[in-house]
Amino acid sequence: MARQLARGMGSFFKPCDCSKPSRCPHAYTIRFRDARGKQREETGYRTQDAAVERLTELYADRKKTSPSVAEARRELGQQTIEEYAQTWLPRQRKITEYSTAKTLASHFRAQINPVIGSRKLNSVTPTVVEDFLDHLEAEGVGRGHQLNVYRALSALLRDAFEKGATADNPLRGVQKPEYAPQRVAIPDxxxxxxxxxxxxxxxxxxxxxxxxxxxxxxxxxxxxxxxxxxxxxxxxxxxxxxxxxxxxxxxxxxxxxxxxxxxxxxxxxxxxxxxxxxxxxxxxxxxxxxxxxxxxxxxxxxxxxxxxxxxxxxxxxxxxxxxxxxxxxxxxxxxxxxxxxxxxxxxxxxxxxxxxxxMPGSITKAAMVLDEQLRAVV
Structure with a gap:
């Protein structure tokens, strides 16, 4: 059963058949009305607190957003990641620190679009991003490449969030992949x-x-x-x-x-x-x-x-x-x-x-060198 909050805020629930929904591992779904009065749903919230916090933000945003602005945001949010990327990628004129424009596009073509490209922007939550990173890990994608793919995806999602396609930051709390290079092999x-x-x-x-x-x-x-x-x-x-x-x-x-x-x-x-x-x-x-x-x-x-x-x-x-x-x-x-x-x-x-x-002996060597001069003054 959906549990109602204050009037007008919406509700949150788990759309599963578990006997004890509050203890099962399934994510919460929230149901609310947007600025145009249309009922919508979002899913992917791990805890009740996260669901309530999201509903509170949506309620506050709805109070201060005009119907025309809300409609523009809604239309943007209805675009899929792949659709949004088609207009976003050509705008990335500057070469980033990590990728060329062609490399950026290849991350969407090869890794992002096949997995979550069909997902609408307004349905992307931190859980969706984390699940995508888990998928890359399960597929055996190297950590260095995982990091580059995440940078491409996060740049697009950040842009969509700033333009109002997503009311909540879909990257909030997401930990990016940590790249720790393995010990390199050096031939003699x-x-x-x-x-x-x-x-x-x-x-x-x-x-x-x-x-x-x-x-x-x-x-x-x-x-x-x-x-x-x-x-x-x-x-x-x-x-x-x-x-x-x-x-x-x-x-x-x-x-x-x-x-x-x-x-x-x-x-x-x-x-x-x-x-x-x-x-x-x-x-x-x-x-x-x-x-x-x-x-x-x-x-x-x-x-x-x-x-x-x-x-x-x-x-x-x-x-x-x-x-x-x-x-x-x-x-x-x-x-x-x-x-x-x-x-x-x-x-x-x-x-x-x-x-x-x-350089295994650099600290020891430094201590010995420094000690030569210190003996005369200490």
């Missing part, structure tokens, strides 16, 4: 030498740029002889995007921004030797011309062929070659602030969380 020098030997000549150059300069895969594929700005400095200006396979801006950078990285003599010699033996495009690219040659199936085949020929090594993949750069730098006393900048991380915290195990 012998393994890297073998990889360069068995890889095809293009992939071998990518590996050299990753282990020697700390470049990402896509950045290595965009290698350009014109980016050698000094004998020991390489300027990273662009990447081959992993989805479009076209030249694109750097990750976590705006259009036109770049970073400069150390260019070891061995890497410089490798680049120059490659250019001499295989040539360059008229714009100086070694691996990629204006129209190719990268494609996703081709890339997967080249990488699969490489690691099939190499000795099995748990956790080692293409990105492990970039990890070697960090290991080599930090292990030889190069400051982590410099390493973070060269690798293009968004913050030093990313570098520290990923590679802190490479």
């Amino acid at each position: 020098a012998e393994y890297i030498a073998r990889a360069i030997q068995v890889a095809d000549y293009k992939l071998a150059l990518e590996i050299v740029l990753m282990v020697g300069c700390g470049l990402r895969n896509g950045e290595a594929r965009a290698v350009n002889v014109n980016n050698i700005v000094a004998d020991d400095v390489y300027r990273v200006t662009e990447q081959v995007h992993s989805s479009t396979h076209q030249l694109a801006k750097l990750k976590h950078r705006k259009e036109g921004e770049f970073r400069e990285v150390p260019l070891p003599r061995t890497v410089k010699n490798t680049i120059e030797r490659f250019a001499k033996e295989h040539g360059t495009t008229e714009d100086g690219y070694l691996l990629r011309g204006p129209k190719g040659p990268f494609s996703e199936p081709n890339e997967r085949y080249r990488v699969l062929k490489l690691f099939t020929a190499l000795p099995p090594a748990e956790g080692v993949g293409m990105y492990s070659f970039r990890h070697f750069f960090a290991s080599n730098a930090l292990g030889n006393g190069i400051p982590i602030t410099d390493v973070a900048e060269w690798m293009g991380h968004t913050s030093i915290q990313v570098t520290y969380r990923t590679y802190r195990h490479l």
